[in-house]
Amino acid sequence: MAIPVPRNLRxxxxxxxxxxxxxxxxLYDTQVYVDNTTVVLDxxxxxxxxxxxxxxxxxxxxxxxxxxxxxxxxxxxxxxPLNTSATTAPLIDVIALIHQGALRLxxxxxxxxEWPLFLLSAGGGVFGNPYTAGxxxxxxxxxxxxxxxxxxxxxxxLLTSSLNFSCRIEWAAAVNITANCRIRVLLKxxxxxxxx
Amino acid sequence: xxxxxxxxxSGFSxxxxxxxxxxxxxxxxxxxxxxxxxxxxxxxxxxxxxxxxxxxxxxxQAGTIGNNVFIIRGLGVFARGSATGAAGVGLGIxxxxxxxxxxxxxxxxxYGVWPIHLLPVGGGVYGAANxxxxxxxxxxxxxxxxxxxxxYVLTRPLLIPPNLNFRVRLEWTAAIAITNATxxxxxxxxxxxxxxx
Numbered sequence: 001m002a003i004p005v006p007r008n009l010r011x012x013x014x015x016x017x018x019x020x021x022x023x024x025x026x027l028y029d030t031q032v033y034v035d036n037t038t039v040v041l042d043x044x045x046x047x048x049x050x051x052x053x054x055x056x057x058x059x060x061x062x063x064x065x066x067x068x069x070x071x072x073x074x075x076x077x078x079x080x081p082l083n084t085s086a087t088t089a090p091l092i093d094v095i096a097l098i099h100q101g102a103l104r105l106x107x108x109x110x111x112x113x114e115w116p117l118f119l120l121s122a123g124g125g126v127f128g129n130p131y132t133a134g135x136x137x138x139x140x141x142x143x144x145x146x147x148x149x150x151x152x153x154x155x156x157x158l159l160t161s162s163l164n165f166s167c168r169i170e171w172a173a174a175v176n177i178t179a180n181c182r183i184r185v186l187l188k189x190x191x192x193x194x195x196x
Numbered sequence: 197x198x199x200x201x202x203x204x205x206s207g208f209s210x211x212x213x214x215x216x217x218x219x220x221x222x223x224x225x226x227x228x229x230x231x232x233x234x235x236x237x238x239x240x241x242x243x244x245x246x247x248x249x250x251x252x253x254x255x256x257q258a259g260t261i262g263n264n265v266f267i268i269r270g271l272g273v274f275a276r277g278s279a280t281g282a283a284g285v286g287l288g289i290x291x292x293x294x295x296x297x298x299x300x301x302x303x304x305x306x307y308g309v310w311p312i313h314l315l316p317v318g319g320g321v322y323g324a325a326n327x328x329x330x331x332x333x334x335x336x337x338x339x340x341x342x343x344x345x346x347x348y349v350l351t352r353p354l355l356i357p358p359n360l361n362f363r364v365r366l367e368w369t370a371a372i373a374i375t376n377a378t379x380x381x382x383x384x385x386x387x388x389x390x391x392x393x
Binding site: 019020021022066068070091094095098099100101102104107108112113114115116118119120121125127128129130131132136137138139140141142143144145146148149150151152153154155156157158159160163170171172192193194 | 202276
């Protein structure tokens with residue numbers, strides 16, 4: 001005997017033949033900020049990265065095939081370099097980069113919005129009081145590490161397939177930080193795609 | 197139906213970005229940065245000039261939104277610290293927020309006056325330090341929690357029509373000296389109406 005599925009759950013079924021589906025999705029892309037050098041990080045989401053850790057874009061600069069994306073929120077994170085023992089970016093570096101930068105979202109041929117980075121809370125990150133015996137330890141994250149503390153667009157934006165989009169982060173001048181770090185941009189929303 | 201037959205829920209179609217010959221409303225934050233001198237200021241005017249860079253501000257015409265329309269739904273004040281970010285905000289912002297007010301002027305009259313204390317921008321850095329090397333424990337001090345939900349929201353949004361002058365002024369009764377010059381940012385949050393691409 002099959003388990004009865006409540007009526008209000010049926011719309012969430014994942015294997016309806018010949019139909020499309022909309023699911024929770026976050027697009028993300030990462031670039032390296034070079035200490036005391038970088039002024040602009042352009043082309044977020046414009047490239048398919050080698051590692052899924054860096055990005056989950058399947059096609060550079062646009063949604064592939066029949067896929068669409070409804071952009072509902074956006075966030076920016078400062079992360080330590082990959083493959084090191086550093087678990088978090090130092091507080092003073094996060095402050096310097098987040099306080100001084102701004103992000104521009106381009107869709108098609110024009111800018112759709114821009115924000116200072118300090119408004120783009122990522123909605124995640126570590127929480128708590130750090131301690132290492134005999135050493136100084138600090139960490140910082142952009143906004144409260146709480147999924148509810150994510151910047152939501154007053155008006156969501158529907159990115160249809162083959163429509164180019166990208167993000168660009170600018171600083172007025174190169175920022176002097178402790179060491180190179182990674183900047184990750186998060187686009188939060190819903191993915192529309194053909195069902196499996 | 198959407199691309200290749202994927203049905204677009206009816207509510208989503210309202211958010212299409214490429215409707216020819218139409219206008220559109222998009223999320224918009226207008227911001228401007230001015231430096232509060234260490235020796236003190238009596239007032240700072242915002243949105244009266246073109247910013248030197250995008251991080252400093254995003255107004256493209258001094259004092260107006262140009263041919264577009266802007267609805268202000270919320271506003272806030274944020275302390276960036278020194279121009280390079282090397283020096284943290286410290287407690288200077290606590291002093292300035294406790295003793296200053298923000299005045300919003302649209303056209304020729306006031307549309308609101310608020311103590312700066314009441315205007316969290318709803319963003320910023322959260323962090324912690326167990327540190328013995330000289331970093332200030334107040335490094336993340338700012339106005340309000342770094343949470344978009346904590347931003348000040350207007351009970352009645354204000355719609356600014358095209359080409360109408362507006363400005364924001366931060367005022368103090370006297371110049372208050374603080375430890376380091378601090379860049380202050382005023383954010384006006386809302387939506388902008390413009391012609392679509």
